[in-house]
Amino acid sequence: MGKRSIVPYGPQHPVLPEPIHLDLVLEDEKVLAAIPSIGFIHRGLESLTSKKDFNEMTYVAERICGICSFMHGMGYCMAVEDIMNVKVPRRAEYLRTIWAEMSRLHSHLLWLGLLADGFGFESLFMHSWRLREKILDMFEASTGGRVIFSVNTIGGVLKDMPADMLKDFVKQLNDMEKELRETTSIFLNDFTVKSRLVDVGILTGEDAIRRGAVGPMMRASGISVDMRKYGYAAYNDIDFDVITSNNCDSYARCEVRIGEIFQSIEIIRQCVAKIPDTEISTKVTGMPNGEASVRLEQPRGEAFYHVRANGTKFLDRFRVRTPTFANLPALTQTLQGCQYGDVPLLVLTIDPCISCTER
Amino acid sequence: MQEIKKDMYLIDKAELLQVIMEKKNALWRLCQICCSFPKAENHYEVTYSFANGYDFANYRLIVEKDEEIPSISRVYKSAIFYENEMHELWGLKVENIKMDLHDKLYRIDVETPFIEKEDK
Numbered sequence: 001m002g003k004r005s006i007v008p009y010g011p012q013h014p015v016l017p018e019p020i021h022l023d024l025v026l027e028d029e030k031v032l033a034a035i036p037s038i039g040f041i042h043r044g045l046e047s048l049t050s051k052k053d054f055n056e057m058t059y060v061a062e063r064i065c066g067i068c069s070f071m072h073g074m075g076y077c078m079a080v081e082d083i084m085n086v087k088v089p090r091r092a093e094y095l096r097t098i099w100a101e102m103s104r105l106h107s108h109l110l111w112l113g114l115l116a117d118g119f120g121f122e123s124l125f126m127h128s129w130r131l132r133e134k135i136l137d138m139f140e141a142s143t144g145g146r147v148i149f150s151v152n153t154i155g156g157v158l159k160d161m162p163a164d165m166l167k168d169f170v171k172q173l174n175d176m177e178k179e180l181r182e183t184t185s186i187f188l189n190d191f192t193v194k195s196r197l198v199d200v201g202i203l204t205g206e207d208a209i210r211r212g213a214v215g216p217m218m219r220a221s222g223i224s225v226d227m228r229k230y231g232y233a234a235y236n237d238i239d240f241d242v243i244t245s246n247n248c249d250s251y252a253r254c255e256v257r258i259g260e261i262f263q264s265i266e267i268i269r270q271c272v273a274k275i276p277d278t279e280i281s282t283k284v285t286g287m288p289n290g291e292a293s294v295r296l297e298q299p300r301g302e303a304f305y306h307v308r309a310n311g312t313k314f315l316d317r318f319r320v321r322t323p324t325f326a327n328l329p330a331l332t333q334t335l336q337g338c339q340y341g342d343v344p345l346l347v348l349t350i351d352p353c354i355s356c357t358e359r
Numbered sequence: 360m361q362e363i364k365k366d367m368y369l370i371d372k373a374e375l376l377q378v379i380m381e382k383k384n385a386l387w388r389l390c391q392i393c394c395s396f397p398k399a400e401n402h403y404e405v406t407y408s409f410a411n412g413y414d415f416a417n418y419r420l421i422v423e424k425d426e427e428i429p430s431i432s433r434v435y436k437s438a439i440f441y442e443n444e445m446h447e448l449w450g451l452k453v454e455n456i457k458m459d460l461h462d463k464l465y466r467i468d469v470e471t472p473f474i475e476k477e478d479k
Contacts, residue, residue, distance in 0.1 A: 035458075038440075039465035047448075047473045209388045212437035225412060293408070293417070295390075304391045304408065310399060321391035329437040358465065 002028035007340070011040050015118045015344040018354035022347070026340060034335035034343075036328055042358040046318055053313040054080060054288055058152055064320060065356040066147045067110060068298045070103045072356075073152035075296045076318070078232065079307040080154045082292035086284055090234070092156035094275040097234040098166075099143070099151065100296075101264040101271075106135040107299030108257045108264075111351045112187060115254065118348045119196045127183045134176055138169055156281025166272045173265045180265075184258045197251035201334035201346040204248055213330035214323050215301020216260065217350055219244045220252035227297035238270050250349045257351075260299075287311050298323055300351045322356035360418075367406075367417045372428060378418055379407070379431045387411040389431075392441035394449045403451050407431070422451065432457035440464065447471050 005026050011019030019040040025033040048060050061076035062069045074096050081088060113128035136146045142161050143149040151159045161169075187193055203213065208221040218225060219242065226242040228235045243259035245252035288309035296303045301323030308317040327350040334346050360378075361369045370378055382389075390408040397404065403422040408415070422428055430453050432438040443464040445451045450472030462471060 037460070037464075039463070039467070042465040042467050044467075044469070044473065206386070209386055210383075210436070212389045212435070225410075229413065295415075302390070306393050306395075306406070308395060308397065310397070316397045316399075317393075317395040319391075319393045319395070321393075325440065326391070326437070328440065 002030075004032075009343060013344065015114070015348060016352075017114060018352065020347070020352060020354050022335075022343070024335070024340070024343065029340045031335050031338050031340060031343065034332045036332060038328075038354060038358055040358075041355055043355075045359045046320065049315040049318050054309065054315050055154065055313075057315065057318060058154065059150060061318075061320070062148055062150060062152070064322070064359055065353055067107045067353060068103060068300070068303070068322075068356065069148050070099050070152070071296055071298045071303065072320070073150075074100060074233070075294050075303055075305040075320075076307065077152045077154050078296075079292045079294040079305045080288055080309070081284075082294065083288040083290045083307060083309055084154070084284060084286065086155050086282055088156050089279040089282060090276045091160070091278040092280045094234045094271050095157050095159075095161060095280065096152070097238070098161070098169075098268055098271045098275075099139075099149070100233065101267045102135055102138060104264045104299045105261060106132050106139070107351075108261045109135065111257060111299075111348075112184070112254075115345070115348050116187075118345050119193065121193065124183070124186055124193075131176060131179060131183065134172060138172065141165065142169075153281060155284040156279070158281070160280050166275065170269055170272050173268060177262070177265055180261060184261065187254055187258060194251060196342075196345060197254055198247075198249060200250045200342050201338060201349055202248050203330055203334050207333050208330060211329040211333050212326050213301075214326045215297070215299075215351075216253055216256040217301060217327050217330055220256045221248045222246040225302075227295050227302050230295070232294075232296065234271060234274075237274055238267050240267055250345060253349045287313055288315070291317075300324060300353060300356075301327065320359055322353065322359070324350065324353045324357040327352075328357070363419070366415050367419060370418050370420055372420060372422070372426075375407075375418075375420060376429060376431070376434070379434050382409050382416075383434050385411065387416075389435045389437050390415075392438060392445065394445040394451050396449060403449065405445070405451065425452075427452040427454045429454050430456045448473050 007024045009022040011021045021037045023035040062073040064072045109132035113125045116124035205221045208218045224242045289311035291308040294305045304321040306319035310316045387409040393406045405420045407418045442453045442456045443460045447462045
């Protein structure tokens with residue numbers, strides 16, 4: 001038996017965009033166990049229901065995360081709309097779908113960049129983020145913001161996208177697709193990249209379920225579950241397949257996310273072709289009374305929103321379970337038995353968002 | 360067990376571990392655990408959500424203020440964070456958590472639990 005030691009990893013580490021701490025139990029270079037701890041950036045956003053009314057909570061929800069900002073606002077609005085029996089205009093649902101898929105595109109490109117940075121492929125990191133910048137430009141053109149968009153409202157959306165803007169976005173995405181094929185083929189085919197990802201951090205399908213994994217982490221273990229298939233927003237009008245991989249390793253997680261990048265572009269194309277010409281919001285009156293739960297497919301996986309209202313303007317409870325919170329136990333599973341040098345990459349393969357996790 | 364609305368069942372504390380074991384054996388995934396303290400009700404509501412493919416089920420437990428509930432973290436390891444969070448932020452007593460962080464999940468200076476003093 002080799003020498004055992006405990007190595008603290010994080011909360012400050014070159015590959016970590018946000019603070020998470022792991023206590024790694026090592027035997028020589030092999031990780032025997034990893035004990036995660038969080039809590040450095042807890043902001044108490046859920047408890048703001050006692051200070052902000054249910055309309056203002058939309059903006060609080062959007063501030064849970066800087067990457068999935070739009071989808072947090074959307075999930076919260078959908079839950080309140082469910083309680084108040086609000087029928088959202090179809091165009092608003094299409095617009096929400098387009099922005100949600102743009103969020104997925106930018107999140108996955110951000111992740112690809114961080115992954116490339118994690119294994120020291122700096123030019124690949126820059127290419128990925130250069131492409132992501134174009135998506136942020138589209139967000140800025142359509143919402144006025146690059147991080148927080150504030151376009152969701154209970155009953156629909158606050159901003160429309162004119163037809164020529166939508167056509168221009170599709171043209172830009174078509175042009176970008178060629179560059180994306182070139183960049184992503186390096187992730188999928190380059191020897192050095194594959195040597196870092198293939199057969200590293202195995203998570204079997206059964207382990208993924210037992211540990212409560214969600215999103216690409218789960219689909220890369222061969223489990224075909226995608227919340228978009230429930231048909232919320234405009235997804236029931238969209239033709240798409242769930243992207244999975246049976247390899248269960250870090251390469252599979254990369255493969256699934258790359259597949260979803262191209263899928264998002266296709267979904268946006270379908271939305272632009274089918275978007276109806278209706279109002280973008282419904283007038284909502286009264287106070288919510290009751291409870292509702294909503295599950296959404298965020299870039300990092302299934303997010304869960306629970307809203308409980310009491311007939312006043314202040315909610316009883318707003319609960320968010322974010323994908324990273326669900327993926328932490330799966331991370332500890334993938335870390336068991338790995339080499340110490342693979343720890344940064346394995347942490348990255350869950351696409352961690354700690355500000356989401358802690359709220 | 361009583362169905363109170365679609366996919367939502369009200370269970371007793373005595374039924375909890377049996378329900379959890381059934382879900383584990385049938386390979387259901389623990390989606391989340393939500394703790395709330397509706398002021399009008401003056402008790403905790405703890406909701407366990409499970410998913411199997413696209414099937415979804417929620418089990419709700421009503422817990423009085425000073426009552427303790429059993430931990431499910433020895434059945435579902437992923438419950439560790441949920442249960443520590445419930446205890447730290449809501450003051451709900453959870454018995455025998457596999458990895459009890461003793462109110463140190465979140466490293467915050469603010470006094471927890473967050474529920475109002477008179478509700479405790």
